[in-house]
Amino acid sequence: MKIILGVLTVFMVITGATAQKAADKTLLWEVSGNGLVAPSYLYGTFHLICPADLQESPVIDEKLKGAKKLYLEMDMDDPAVIMKVQQGMMLTDTSWKSLLTEDEYKSFSENFKKMTGISADMVTKIKPFGLVSLVLMRLMECQPASWDMTLAKKANDNKIEVKGLETPERELEAINSLSLKDQTEMLKEMLDNPDSTKQSLQAMVAIYKSKNIDSMQSIMTSDKRFGFIESELLVKRNKEWIPEIEKQAALEPTFFAFGAGHLGGENGVLNLLKKKGYKIKPVLY
Numbered sequence: 621m622k623i624i625l626g627v628l629t630v631f632m633v634i635t636g637a638t639a640q641k642a643a644d645k646t647l648l649w650e651v652s653g654n655g656l657v658a659p660s661y662l663y664g665t666f667h668l669i670c671p672a673d674l675q676e677s678p679v680i681d682e683k684l685k686g687a688k689k690l691y692l693e694m695d696m697d698d699p700a701v702i703m704k705v706q707q708g709m710m711l712t713d714t715s716w717k718s719l720l721t722e723d724e725y726k727s728f729s730e731n732f733k734k735m736t737g738i739s740a741d742m743v744t745k746i747k748p749f750g751l752v753s754l755v756l757m758r759l760m761e762c763q764p765a766s767w768d769m770t771l772a773k774k775a776n777d778n779k780i781e782v783k784g785l786e787t788p789e790r791e792l793e794a795i796n797s798l799s800l801k802d803q804t805e806m807l808k809e810m811l812d813n814p815d816s817t818k819q820s821l822q823a824m825v826a827i828y829k830s831k832n833i834d835s836m837q838s839i840m841t842s843d844k845r846f847g848f849i850e851s852e853l854l855v856k857r858n859k860e861w862i863p864e865i866e867k868q869a870a871l872e873p874t875f876f877a878f879g880a881g882h883l884g885g886e887n888g889v890l891n892l893l894k895k896k897g898y899k900i901k902p903v904l905y
Contacts, residue, residue: 664880709750
């Protein structure tokens with residue numbers, strides 16, 4: 621179960637981080653120095669969260685309004701991007717059903733129907749990773765909100781252009797680094813253990829709200845299998861984002877918002893920018 625939650629935190633919540641002082645608990649960071657005319661800001665998001673847990677702040681609003689552009693992981697303001705991601709979640713010449721025995725599929729179908737109200741036969745051509753969000757939404761017992769879409773709307777309201785750090789093709793490539801078999805086993809384990817999955821999800825939400833990124837790190841690093849996932853889903857993408865962040869921050873003050881798991885750790889965005897000579901300062905809110 622820990623490896624499942626580790627994978628989910630990469631795309632939904634928050635992962636590895638550098639140690640923080642108690643007084644520095646924050647997900648909002650200022651980037652300055654190294655020739656920047658004005659500071660830019662980095663914010664760690666929670667991609668899927670109940671509206672009651674989406675803690676907006678005047679400080680976050682202020683820093684966003686002072687930016688010339690908002691950069692998300694992808695340009696969620698572009699319908700074409702959403703369409704490409706949805707299309708990329710479809711299987712064409714195969715199905716994950718073939719990876720389960722007859723008895724496993726029967727149990728899977730019963731649990732999936734009970735959880736979602738949808739027949740498993742209708743979704744065997746959707747990648748299991750795409751179905752994970754559907755299962756989690758049922759476990760959350762709310763109509764989920766999204767920090768990404770919330771920030772995109774705020775940007776639109778303030779005439780701030782929304783851009784993406786990576787293409788939908790790159791995001792799908794990261795997801796596809798998990799084999800279809802691993803994705804299927806991940807989804808099956810969630811369905812087999814709904815109570816523990818729900819409890820773990822609630823715990824992660826609580827940690828995110830407290831901005832305790834050190835605690836979240838311990839959830840994943842306790843499972844040795846996370847090493848490959850960390851490399852493929854976090855480290856590689858972090859390093860790919862740095863040139864774009866540098867280029868854009870040098871042009872104009874920008875608000876960058878992405879899954880908080882990308883912020884910390886030796887190969888996190890914060891440390892990578894520090895190594896480049898930038899000043900990174902916590903912004904409390």
